[in-house]
Amino acid sequence: MFESANLEHKVDKAAYKCEVANLREALLHAQLELKDRGRFPVLILIAGVEGAGKGETVNLLNEWMDSRYISTSVFFEPTEEESERPAAWRFWRALPPKGRIGVFFGAWHTMPVIQRVTGEISEGEFARQISEIVRLEKMLCDEGVLLLKYWFHLSKPQQKRRFRELEKNPLTRWRVTEREWEYFKSYAKFIRVCEPFLRKTSMGEAPWIVIPAAEPRYRALTVGRHLLAAISDRLKDGTAQTLPVHTPPLALPVDQLNPLRALKLDQPMTKDRYKTELAKWQGRLNAAARDPRFQALAVVAVFEGNDAAGKGGALRRVTGALDARSYQSFPVAAPTEEERAQPYLWRFWRQLPRRGRFAFFDRSWYGRVLVERVEKFCAEADWHRAYVEINDFEQALARHHMVVVKFWLAISKEEQLRRFQLRAKTAFKQFKITKEDWRNRKQWDAYEHAVCDMVDHTSTSLAPWTLVEANNKYHARIKVLRTLCLAVEAALGTVKPPRKK
């Protein structure tokens, strides 16, 4: 895979100078067009062997283009804040929005490769991480990101020569330390790991582009020209090949039974019983949240349900048990402009809680497969793949010791009508009922269908849905509180309290 890169390429100084002037102009122009027409982000990954001029290239890109619209992110060891979230969090935080260019220096590729070279992770764990990378990159491409992955390559003799040159020059001597020579010694091992890695993480939409990196001018022109071609191609929307996307239909229910209809929505609970239960579960939840082991966990809770099903009321009974400093609630409405410039999961990734904290989502990423599906805000293929993407997202949370609980609060159509009318009549409740609520109600069957598909496709053992019979608010609130509390208590048993710093 490094045949071309192993050759001794050369570009002479005069030719370089001449071309760079044109290239810079063209790049600037492309960048401007990207910014103004702004329909996709460009994400550049910079990776490769040591001493291959990765840093120089990043500097050059910033010099050549308008650096106001390029953001460069360097990923070293995770910070404390980063390590409290799933590994992908810091990458999500740094994603460029549509119309912008983001450069990731050492992204999700660095750690798996290094850890495999040093033997820290097994072949199997390496395979698992590779498949996560492939899924992440596929999602980014499907969401429209122009993903350009540059792999800077040096042959072994080229690497040796490079280190020697740096050492000779007093100005660059500091760049070659023992660590660099260590890398050199394990060159063969490194390539043995990288070759299958590059192969397995290359896809048609996001192949690795191997950059022959030994000669600075050749390297710079290769990257510059490729970047220009890739952005220009994509800007000419007409040239994008359109292949048909065949998403097979989901299975339709044959009878009238489905997980929602199987519920007995009217569940008994008296006010007295409710008060007793509320006190009991709020107490237990509070105790669980104060358990020292809880500092090794976090909770992500999703509240979805029919309009007027009582999501807000249930949520308040939960937060009522908690220290206000330990949780945050996110009411999810239509995405902001900033959010629309990102993959749909972006605005949820950014809200993930730190260790020892709760995040409550009043509506959530499930909008993709509910309202966006029913109202046709996205293509069919988009919400179909969302099931897979959402599952991947939640598994990443669960793997990171985040307790994921998801509630669907279900009321009957009659009960909803009763509550709507009540809201309309009661002055201080009128704000809660809008035209949109009535409009959604007309789509009752379509939503019911979408909810059942959602439950069938995204209820997993690590992130299960809890369907809550909510005609009786008392019952609903207690079920929510109890489910959440039991999930947290169970998770406490799986972790140790973190050491105090």
Place this chain on the structure above:
Amino acid sequence: MFESANLEHKVDKAAYKCEVANLREALLHAQLELKDRGRFPVLILIAGVEGAGKGETVNLLNEWMDSRYISTSVFFEPTEEESERPAAWRFWRALPPKGRIGVFFGAWHTMPVIQRVTGEISEGEFARQISEIVRLEKMLCDEGVLLLKYWFHLSKPQQKRRFRELEKNPLTRWRVTEREWEYFKSYAKFIRVCEPFLRKTSMGEAPWIVIPAAEPRYRALTVGRHLLAAISDRLKDGTAQTLPVHTPPLALPVDQLNPLRALKLDQPMTKDRYKTELAKWQGRLNAAARDPRFQALAVVAVFEGNDAAGKGGALRRVTGALDARSYQSFPVAAPTEEERAQPYLWRFWRQLPRRGRFAFFDRSWYGRVLVERVEKFCAEADWHRAYVEINDFEQALARHHMVVVKFWLAISKEEQLRRFQLRAKTAFKQFKITKEDWRNRKQWDAYEHAVCDMVDHTSTSLAPWTLVEANNKYHARIKVLRTLCLAVEAALGTVKPPRKK
């Protein structure tokens, strides 16, 4: 993921009878249209828990439709012939052609799941196999296969009830053995493995469709309706969503240097030296092929090169060293009708050699990224993804102890002209030179570019390209023979001779 399937669905007899009549007619009609318009194959995977009526459903599908155009394949333990090829070989053999329906009963999903449940394979190996499945299925979908994956589900009580019922009936008692009750005992374990498996092998284009399988009529209607909807949707080409496929460009060389131009095409070798070397390497190759350990290996050799570069002559010097019963040569021309009805790799999979044998391909699957690319016989996105698919294919061979050697025989443009003219002049060589050769010659630069990209993207440590300087035929033949021989000798060191049966 089994919420709907765990419910007690029911369809009454009368309603069933009435619907089945219509459904059968519609299915037959769809099948006929599929056969006549024939632009895609339908591949149905049948999987799921024991006792869920998988066999009954397959029988029903054959009964409902025209069974001449359905082929059902059941995969038990691999046969001797199958186990001599990579695991995927038997599935490739059974793929339905365009216009036909294939039913796979226990396909590539069965073994990984069972082996993971029994603990035969580790979590890591399981992850590796899952990623292979995903890549295989993605390739099939990209090649236009309508892939329908039905997962037949029973809840634990449903499975118990089903076994009890079968036991009670004297006619079906034989179907419940100790093995079935063993499965029942490990139900929870099975589901614990299956759930993440289904999740990780579901994609937008090929999701698992969970079939509630407890009630035979409900089960049958669910599958029948879904199959009908899926085929009908796809037949209406207009409804296929077309999303843009953005394949970023490959990197272009900046200078004139590339792996082909870096070669010194004129290599010295006298006729005398050639004779000595030929005898030496033919002898060594012959000895290697007669080594008992060679019965644990096989060889797949690819001969590609410029027109008139001497592929045939080199190949004859190789086969000259071998027992005629131990090898087969495949001259690859335009695909036959049967081959065009399959994914492009199909015709190569079917020719894979058994253990202890050689397969020589005179031109090969690389046509996809050479002639099909240059002549625009396929879309750009198609040959881009072919690099990934070809690498996966060759890795599967290499993992199965097949020695993969690939030769590109390179001659200069002048040398080619000389040879063309010689062929045109010599009566018994005229058949070797056609208009097409002259046409290809006009595309010299485009082919050179395609060859360099091919080498850069598909030369891997397990399946490396050998570039052969072929202006001097003697040199070329010896380099081919020596490379092949050394590769076989090296591989002998990695295996033990198989036990005699």
